[in-house]
Amino acid sequence: MQSTYKKYDVCVIGAGASGLCAAIAAKRSDPDVSVVMLEEKDRVGQKILATGNGRCNLSNSHMDISHYGGEADRYSKIIENASDEEFFRSLSLIVYEDQDGRMYPYSNQAASVLNALLRTADSLGIDTECGFRVDGVKKEKGRIIVSADNGREVFASTVVIAIGTPAGKYKYDMQPLLTTTGDELVAFRPALVPMYVTQDVRQMKGARFKADVCLVKDGMVVAEENGEVQVGDGYLGGICIMNLSRFVKEDSGYELTFDMAPGVTDRELDEYIEKIVKEPVKISDVLSGLLPKRVGEELIRSCCDDPFKRMAESLTHEEKKKISEKLRGWTFSVRSLGPVNLAQISTGGVCGLDADTLASPSIDGLFYCGEVVNVDGECGGYNLHWAWTSGSTAGRSAVDFLHNKRLEITDEI
Ligand SMILES: Cc1cc2nc3c(=O)[nH]c(=O)nc-3n(C[C@H](O)[C@H](O)[C@H](O)COP(=O)(O)OP(=O)(O)OC[C@H]3O[C@@H](n4cnc5c(N)ncnc54)[C@H](O)[C@@H]3O)c2cc1C
Structure with a gap:
């Protein structure tokens, strides 16, 4: 040598x-x-x-x-x-x-x-x-x-x-x-990186939405962010998710909880839902005035059966409550951080x-x-x-x- x-x-x-x-x-x-x-x-x-x-x-x-x-x-x-x-x-x-x-x-x-x-x-x-x-x-x-x-x-x-x-x-x-x-x-x-989640988010792939997001571990809020979330192939990204990735210090046990209507009061949300369910729309369309179409459909799908067949007026009180609650706290379990080649730092x-x-x-x-x-x-x-x-x-x-x-x-x- x-x-x-x-x-x-x-x-x-x-x-x-x-x-x-x-x-x-x-x-x-x-x-x-x-x-x-x-x-x-x-x-x-x-x-x-x-x-x-x-x-x-x-x-x-x-x-x-x-x-x-x-x-x-x-x-x-x-x-x-x-x-x-x-x-x-x-x-x-x-x-x-x-x-x-x-x-x-x-x-x-x-x-x-x-x-x-x-x-x-x-x-x-x-x-x-x-x-x-x-x-x-x-x-x-x-x-x-x-x-x-x-x-x-x-x-x-x-x-x-x-x-x-x-x-x-x-x-x-x-x-x-x-x-x-x-x-x-x-x-x-890896940090400043998207996070892979256990739930299937493929239906929402490509969608972007605004949210207040909490990173939660063992029921405790570790960090909070707000801004635009981007949905990818099995993962959630966007600047607010990337910022939260800096606080993930262990391999498991983290959840992301989304307030899907930041800046909209509970009263405004209730009024919105009560009004739209009287319109001749399918349940799957109920959130189309609030969220991007695919995101609204996915949220609704996790709250009630047959949303693409049933009309909005058939929503029960329990189902409407579930939708309102999910809008304020839609939770995804973090499977892993994105790979190091996608990380900024x-x-x-x-x-x-x-x-x-x-x-x-x-x-x-x-x-x-x-x-x-x-x-x-x-x-x-x-x-x-x-x-x-x-x-x-x-x-x-x-x-x-x-x-x-x-x-x-x-x-x-
Ligand atoms: C896609 C992307 C976008 C980003 N955008 C932003 C942004 O807009 N704003 C921001 O603030 N930050 C951003 N960052 C982060 C920022 O780029 C880094 O924090 C910053 O470049 C770190 O600088 P550094 O000198 O420590 O390391 P680097 O810039 O990575 O430089 C390290 C250098 O050391 C060399 N090297 C490594 N090992 C050896 C070795 N053994 N012998 C000799 N040479 C070696 C490497 O080849 C490299 O040239 C981004 C990062 C990425 C990946």
Whole structure:
């Protein structure tokens, strides 16, 4: 096996959103340090292009840790103190904000964000090695040795791990690298992902409806969301379901309960039902003035017999009560989270880093940033915000570490 190595002051492993920011921040902190990004793919920053359906929802102006899970509390200063607008202005990228505070590049193209990062990395003289899959880091004689499975090595004074998580991909094994660092790890779970349910929802496939949704475990509400639900082939999706998926921490026992008429009072619902049952319609049509046709039919089907044959006037008091109750609490049992390739992020990750610098407690000179850290955010630009801000923090911290080490050596002399 061929063994070659290069030396750098700062080595960033993974050239995605957070890794690019780490490298840029390191070089901006001190233009004299040498910085390299090692990327396993043949191109850098590829996930950025897929974000926000190609538009890249890069941040959110409503920024605080209530939108985050995992160990976000620990890193609240990092999350809450950074301005992404300012950061992107420094990269000559103009951003705008929609009415909900979601921020996008003015061009509405994720490629503009990646181009701005690449342009800056290039102009700062940051080296990049693609096709370099790192499978281990170890500290030896005061430097960190970063090795790839093909025998290549990089010797670095400081290292930033920015390898993201398996989310959005089919096959992705992070364990070889992460087990070599000795840092504590919470198992990764797909999140911001649709949820498969045990009930047969095929009749509603393709439908969308508005609802207030509760995620319930053992009769207790774990989290609540509202918004549009989308029905897929055996699963329920849409932003509110994806946000709730971040709270699913075990393999079974969860239910989703839907209020199908948010904003409509009980009295308005009763009046609606009492009025429509007097009209010459089949029972299956009773909810057609409230819900999308297929969704209304499915709800009704679970409440009474022969809804496509019987007329609405034949509904009994009990059946009407059942329909009203189901409109306020239609419940589905969660069979599983959707697969990792459909997930936008993973929960879990590396724990217990320094709250200000993101330094590893195990290896001096090692830092982490981005999704590989145990921090996860809601849909709406929060995960990319974490990538930018944690990346910048880790890059600056790596250079501060270098400077402090040099001072220590000078003092010793
Ligand atoms: C479809 C989709 C849409 C999304 N949309 C949004 C959105 O609009 N807004 C938002 O805030 N978030 C969004 N996200 C989430 C967001 O993209 C991620 O949270 C963010 O990209 C994480 O950045 P990162 O740098 O930590 O990881 P990544 O961007 O995944 O980068 C990690 C890099 O490390 C490389 N790598 C991995 N292992 C190794 C190794 N061993 N050696 C060398 N290199 C390695 C990978 O190839 C990759 O390039 C979306 C995610 C997906 C999948």
